[in-house]
Amino acid sequence: MTKTLPVIQPNQRPAGQPPIFDKIGIVGLGLIGGSIALRARELWPSSLVIAVDQKDVLEAAMRLHAIDVAADDLVVLAEADLVVLAAPVRQNIELLAELDDNVRQPAIITDTGSTKRDVVAAAAQLPPRFTFIGGHPLAGAAQGGLERARPDLFEGRPWILTTKASDHSTPLDKLSAFVRGLGAEPRVMEAAAHDRLLAYLSHLPQLTASALMHVVGDAVGQDGLSLAGRGLADTTRLAASPDDIWKDIAATNRDEIGPALDALIEVLRALRADLAEGDRLGEVFTDARRWRERLKKQQP
Amino acid sequence: MTKTLPVIQPNQRPAGQPPIFDKIGIVGLGLIGGSIALRARELWPSSLVIAVDQKDVLEAAMRLHAIDVAADDLVVLAEADLVVLAAPVRQNIELLAELDDNVRQPAIITDTGSTKRDVVAAAAQLPPRFTFIGGHPLAGAAQGGLERARPDLFEGRPWILTTKASDHSTPLDKLSAFVRGLGAEPRVMEAAAHDRLLAYLSHLPQLTASALMHVVGDAVGQDGLSLAGRGLADTTRLAASPDDIWKDIAATNRDEIGPALDALIEVLRALRADLAEGDRLGEVFTDARRWRERLKKQQP
Numbered sequence: 010m011t012k013t014l015p016v017i018q019p020n021q022r023p024a025g026q027p028p029i030f031d032k033i034g035i036v037g038l039g040l041i042g043g044s045i046a047l048r049a050r051e052l053w054p055s056s057l058v059i060a061v062d063q064k065d066v067l068e069a070a071m072r073l074h075a076i077d078v079a080a081d082d083l084v085v086l087a088e089a090d091l092v093v094l095a096a097p098v099r100q101n102i103e104l105l106a107e108l109d110d111n112v113r114q115p116a117i118i119t120d121t122g123s124t125k126r127d128v129v130a131a132a133a134q135l136p137p138r139f140t141f142i143g144g145h146p147l148a149g150a151a152q153g154g155l156e157r158a159r160p161d162l163f164e165g166r167p168w169i170l171t172t173k174a175s176d177h178s179t180p181l182d183k184l185s186a187f188v189r190g191l192g193a194e195p196r197v198m199e200a201a202a203h204d205r206l207l208a209y210l211s212h213l214p215q216l217t218a219s220a221l222m223h224v225v226g227d228a229v230g231q232d233g234l235s236l237a238g239r240g241l242a243d244t245t246r247l248a249a250s251p252d253d254i255w256k257d258i259a260a261t262n263r264d265e266i267g268p269a270l271d272a273l274i275e276v277l278r279a280l281r282a283d284l285a286e287g288d289r290l291g292e293v294f295t296d297a298r299r300w301r302e303r304l305k306k307q308q309p
Numbered sequence: 310m311t312k313t314l315p316v317i318q319p320n321q322r323p324a325g326q327p328p329i330f331d332k333i334g335i336v337g338l339g340l341i342g343g344s345i346a347l348r349a350r351e352l353w354p355s356s357l358v359i360a361v362d363q364k365d366v367l368e369a370a371m372r373l374h375a376i377d378v379a380a381d382d383l384v385v386l387a388e389a390d391l392v393v394l395a396a397p398v399r400q401n402i403e404l405l406a407e408l409d410d411n412v413r414q415p416a417i418i419t420d421t422g423s424t425k426r427d428v429v430a431a432a433a434q435l436p437p438r439f440t441f442i443g444g445h446p447l448a449g450a451a452q453g454g455l456e457r458a459r460p461d462l463f464e465g466r467p468w469i470l471t472t473k474a475s476d477h478s479t480p481l482d483k484l485s486a487f488v489r490g491l492g493a494e495p496r497v498m499e500a501a502a503h504d505r506l507l508a509y510l511s512h513l514p515q516l517t518a519s520a521l522m523h524v525v526g527d528a529v530g531q532d533g534l535s536l537a538g539r540g541l542a543d544t545t546r547l548a549a550s551p552d553d554i555w556k557d558i559a560a561t562n563r564d565e566i567g568p569a570l571d572a573l574i575e576v577l578r579a580l581r582a583d584l585a586e587g588d589r590l591g592e593v594f595t596d597a598r599r600w601r602e603r604l605k606k607q608q609p
Contacts, residue, residue, distance in 0.1 A: 209528045210538070217521055219594050220576040224572045225600070241514045244544055273524050274577050286560075294555060296523045297520070297523040
């Protein structure tokens with residue numbers, strides 16, 4: 010059942026850049042989908058931003074002037090020439106199967122999920138009028154939600170596009186121009202390389218931060234936490250993350266996250282065995298300090 | 310051999326508060342010792358701040374106007390009525406044994422080390438003219454050194470004083486007033502309780518951050534790190550810490566840090582075994598998010 014909400018007239022909006030896509034469909038208006046919508050409306054006033062989500066989210070998005078057309082049904086994407094799936098990973102995979110019935114013209118399909126191999130594999134079943142290119146903007150925050158969306162979320166951040174290294178197609182050019190327009194820096198790599206890299210850059214730190222906060226909180230309690238300093242606060246900032254998104258990430262990248270966890274557990278066990286001597290501690294700290302200096306230099 | 314450097318005349322300094330101690334000896338002018346010196350000179354101009362460290366450090370401290378008297382030998386502490394040992398933990402323990410020969414009058418002795426049981430045990434050998442009360446300002450930074458010292462380092466931060474719960478002595482009152490003057494909030498607890506608490510609040514997060522940075526850096530290399538976001542940066546901020554201080558902490562608190570590491574390893578192993586299902590992940594994330602919210606509320 011379609012419940013199309015009123016269309017906001019775009020003719021009041023200021024002139025912007027020439028459009029890359031005429032009708033931009035965004036499925037899922039959280040932090041990422043909402044931020045794409047906000048920036049796209051600023052940048053390309055003659056493009057229509059069409060959003061699909063639950064009705065309460067859409068109403069909030071209307072109040073934020075983030076979208077032009079809103080519906081809780083994919084049928085509203087019939088004429089979209091770009092569809093961005095911005096729901097959690099496994100929901101995006103389910104949504105792929107529904108596109109053939111709803112998107113009626115040739116379109117570029119992309120997603121914003123944190124793992125890529127499963128969605129790329131599922132996209133192989135799409136009919137030939139669609140071109141799928143996976144996407145992952147590296148611009149998350151520990152806490153998501155439309156209320157934290159902002160048009161400059163992607164400014165200067167990498168946006169990984171997963172396709173074959175040999176891809177020099179027009180759809181890749183258009184999608185690259187789109188994410189560049191949003192302020193991001195497109196980086197092309199294959200899905201498998203993405204999933205391995207992100208297992209270390211994002212998934213392992215997230216699991217570690219949550220495990221650490223869980224262990225420390227349970228051990229010291231509320232009173233103990235009142236004595237905590239900035240060190241614990243920084244190290245556990247990611248522990249504010251929601252578990253629903255992370256269940257999807259863990260499940261769809263478990264073969265890469267598993268060995269990453271093994272490597273960390275191995276180092277922690279070695280440190281534990283060597284607390285009195287500190288030889289391994291010296292090696293680990295020295296290496297870590299070196300990497301940390303390099304990481305710091307690269308932070309915006 | 311004593312090499313006393315020139316005394317800076319204190320008579321040019323503005324009037325401050327009435328002194329708590331007449332001659333404040335500080336052994337070790339790093340981040341903590343240097344910050345104590347800077348604030349003490351501001352606050353108590355009629356107190357003399359006497360520093361012991363290596364000559365190059367003392368010269369830098371003189372340039373910062375952080376101290377009144379400087380020497381590379383403990384004999385300069387002969388008339389001190391407060392001695393603050395602010396070197397790494399095991400060096401402080403060695404220094405304790407030298408105080409009887411150098412400090413010639415009754416004095417309060419304290420330290421600023423991150424573990425307390427070993428130093429408290431060693432202090433039991435001090436002659437009866439000294440009163441030892443362990444101290445630990447919870448105001449560190451990932452990177453130490455005199456060049457980062459600042460007079461407001463302790464502002465609003467807890468400063469743990471370790472003594473018996475039944476202690477209501479004058480030395481405890483005076484030392485509490487001293488650390489309150491430095492801007493800190495004194496908290497009294499026994500050494501064993503301190504060491505257990507800090508194993509979780511500080512030592513476990515430190516080892517985890519360094520282990521994580523080591524594993525991630527080695528896995529993804531320089532190119533991979535160029536794609537890292539704020540999540541990894543925050544989670545590994547502590548990995549900038551120096552290993553010499555941390556070898557001392559690990560060795561002198563190994564019986565508390567060991568079980569803390571075991572608890573973390575256990576949770577990481579459980580998450581690893583459950584990546585596909587995500588049940589344990591859901592539990593750990595939910596509990597961690599709850600603790601994280603409480604921690605965030607308590608941050609300054």
